[in-house]
Structures are given as structure tokens and as C-alpha cells.
Amino acid sequence: MKLAVVGLGLIGGSMAKDLRRTKFATEIIGVDNNPENAQIALKLGIADRIESLDKAVKEADIVIVAVPVDMIVQLLPYILDHISASTTVIDVGSTKREIAEAVKNHPLRGNFVPTHPMSGTENSGPMAAVEHLFDDKICIICDQGKCRPQHLALVEKMYQSLGMPTAYMTSDEQDHTTAFISHLPHATSFALANAVLAVEDRNIIFDLASAGFQSTVRLAKSSPQMWAPIFWQNRDYIYEALEVYVRHLEEFKESLKNNNYERLSELIVNANKIRGVLNGGNSSLTKNEETIIKLYTK
């Protein structure tokens, strides 16, 4: 299988590494608008060779578009214009509504499978690419009814070889869900970094930075080139998520202001429920089983 990876950064590079390791890909053609990154990717063995976008997408069995989401919107119609009729195209962006909109009337829309492999780190560029980044993480596939079944099947097989279970939802559902599970945590982390950076005696604070602080601000190190466009494309749902979040912060503030120890304790006890939910505890997942089953089965 011949792969073209457009954007040789953290996600594109990591996928290339794993797809080579699992032998899903036999040849990997790299494309990057940054010649330096392209050369690094070549040296790191992420790509076998570097080609122009036009040449790469014409040759490939699968094209993986792994650039920031604003560039996906721009590149995707062009890529669909230039592939052969049998080529499969996927994007791996964190948003989906604008991307889906950009190609909804394209004659080769059925060749395109919108996907969101839910993994990453706070680092970026080809040097950040690592093996096993996607093991056991979930990949969301959107609007699968609009994909031609052969292309969908091949993409599912590809994610299977990456060790990723797939979930199915509409672009709108994906953007709403991802606003809470991924974009909101990034916003909370960016704001925490900004808040502490603004404090007068911030240097003392950083010198004392504990593991708790480090883990909570980790995401604040994430690339603006990647994240500003994500926030932008999903701004209505992220705004909604931020409103919900600030409301919950205000509850903490109120309990402190009103000297309401009981309420404060309740808020912490409630937050603790996240432990059961995230640590493989399925008790709360059974409640809405129907919804999940609906989403996870086509």
C-alpha cells in the first residue's frame, strides 16, 4: 500500500511510523510545505521520499492530510481535484464541520473519509513523531454514510492496524463532543498558564512548580499553529463548553465566598466521580448504553 502523508508533523509522522511498522504501508511519500521538516522526516525514516503535493496524491493509494485544520479546509478540495478516481483520502483534524462543508459537493466526496484519531502530545513537528501514539485510543469517523464503502472499509482497516477502535458520529456530534473532551481541557490549560504567567511573583511560583501543576498546564505547551484554527472552527461549541466550565468554577468561588464548607466538600466529592468513570469503571457508562451503541455501530 502506497501512502502519501501531507504534513509530516506529530500526527502525520506518528501515523507513518506505525503504519510502516505494522506493514500496512509499503511505501510512504512525504509532503510538507516546510522543506526543513521534510528533510528531517526523510532522515528520521518517516517518509521514503519527498514529493510535491500534486505528484504524491496522484500516486498514492491513501492520502493522509495531517496539517492544521485551517489548511485542511484549503487543501482538501485541491487534493480531491488531483487524486486518481480510486484513491482514498482522509484528514486527521480535530474539527469536522467546516472540513466536511468544504468538500460536500465535490464529485469525489465519497473518496474522502473524515477521521479524528484521538491522541497526541503537547509537542509538534517531525521530531515529535513517536511510535505507538495511537495504541488503544479511539478514532472518530464522521458522516460515514457519505463515504463510498470501499474507502470506508480501507480506512477502518488502516485504523485497525494502528490498534484504534473506531466510533461513528456526525461532524456536528464530533465537534460538540470534542469541544468538551479535548478543546476545553486545552483552553483550561492555556488560561491556567496565562493566569500564573500574569502573577507578580510568578518566578517563585514556577520554581516551586509541582507535578500537579505540570500535569495541569502540560497542554498549554501545544502549538498555536495547530490550536488557534481548531478553536476558531469550533468556536461556538468551545464557547458553550467554556460557559459551562466557568459556571462550575464560580460554584467553587461562591462556596468559598459564602463560607459554605458543606457545599465546597460536595463539589470536591462530586469531582471525584471522575475516578470511577475514567479508571475503567463502567458503572456510569451502562446508563446510556443505547446512545453509545448507536454511535459505535454504524
Next chain:
Amino acid sequence: MKLAVVGLGLIGGSMAKDLRRTKFATEIIGVDNNPENAQIALKLGIADRIESLDKAVKEADIVIVAVPVDMIVQLLPYILDHISASTTVIDVGSTKREIAEAVKNHPLRGNFVPTHPMSGTENSGPMAAVEHLFDDKICIICDQGKCRPQHLALVEKMYQSLGMPTAYMTSDEQDHTTAFISHLPHATSFALANAVLAVEDRNIIFDLASAGFQSTVRLAKSSPQMWAPIFWQNRDYIYEALEVYVRHLEEFKESLKNNNYERLSELIVNANKIRGVLNGGNSSLTKNEETIIKLYTK
């Protein structure tokens, strides 16, 4: 050296393990108001024997008070009442003003060294105790002028054997700094957990939980028995920190609401500065060197 550890949980248990490993302690007497935890600590080899509070503190060279901060305030005067005149007492609580206040007029105030070893995990109890929890983390020592020099020296030697550099500040400075570096990240994490737990399709969200979400809500799993009293004792500074934080979240909301992409990008670029500051980059630390030197040298 004979140690009494009052409270055989995450912090007390981990300190006991390391102080035994480094041979700083030759005998460890455990005290816990929960008989089950006491027995677990005994079985895990955290304590050599379990005694009553009175008996343990009378025998010990050093008493480590490692219970929730509301209990420290209650126990500390009693412990100072019952130690021999040569015994050193430390607490390891995350707040300091109320604790210092509780014993400020005690005749043996000089035997007490208020400390805050800045490490931990989201887990609690003796089973959560681990070796090397404190390696290279900072320990804050408060109001050192009020400690008799022999007791201060012994405590410094103890933290040295744990591999912890020490920083010196007043109880008030410690509570303010810790509000931002430790208590605020916990609040942001508790609120994030509560926000997502409140979302209607929360089960889908949890099933998709990515590494980013997991790392940002990790602290939300922390024990309410430990954290409600910390928030309570430090409520004025935590309220201040939350106000600063919410202001920075509102900036994100505003940039989204006003369709101000440039401002949104600026906010993320600014947050990225945390990378240089936390990853050992000292460029921004040099600015306030004087303050730091003042704080770190007695």
C-alpha cells in the same frame, strides 16, 4: 533516629519509606486513627509498630504530622503538650497560616518546624505510599526564625536525605504562592470534572477521553478529606487565584465571541511561554533573581 509518623497515608507513608531506605530513620512508629490503615501500613513495612499518639510522640526524636490540615490544627497543640522537651515536630500540610497560628504561643513553639514538601499524587491512604515521591522536589520551610536552630537543622538534614532542596518563606508567602501553584490547579481540575460530568452526553465524552483530558482532570481524583480543609484554610488566596484564572478564561471567551482571531492566537502564543519556563528554561527566572535569592537563603 526514632520517627513517629502521625497519619500513615500517601505523604506520611511515602516519607517513612524513603527515610527508612536512606537510613535516616532506624525505627518508625506509626499512628493512625483508622485501625485498618494502621494495619495495612504495618503489613507494608511503612511502620515497625503502631502505638497510641501519646506513647509515640513521647518516644520519638522526630514527629511527622501528616494528617489533613484541619486535623493538624487540632492535633498540633496536643502533640507539643505531650512531647519530651528535645523532640522535633514537623507538619507536612499544604497550608500554613492557620497551623502557625494554632501554636504561636506554645512554650515549645521552637520545637516545631512548619514544612510543605511539594509532591504528591491523586491517590491517598497507605497503599498509595511510594518510594522516591520527593526526589528533587522542593520543600518549603516556613517562619524559620521561630524554630530553635537545632530543630531546624535536623529537619533540613531530614529533607536533604529525602533529596529535597528547601525554600524559605513566611506562612503568608507560602499560602499565597501555593494557592497559585497547587491549589488553583486542583480547583481547575475539580471544576473541569464537574463540568464534564454535568454534560448530557457525558458517557460518550468519557468513552472518548484522550490523554489530554486524562492529564488535565487527574487532580480531580484527589481526596476530599485532604482537599476540602486545604481550600477552606486558604480560601482568601484561592478565591483570589480563581478570580485571576476566570479573568483569563473570559479572555478566551471574548476572543471567540468577538470573532477576534488575532487575539485568540495571542492568548495561545502567550500560554506557550510556560514551556520555556517549566522546561528548565531560566531566561525568565533571571529577572527576579533577587527575590528568589532572598527567599531561598535564610
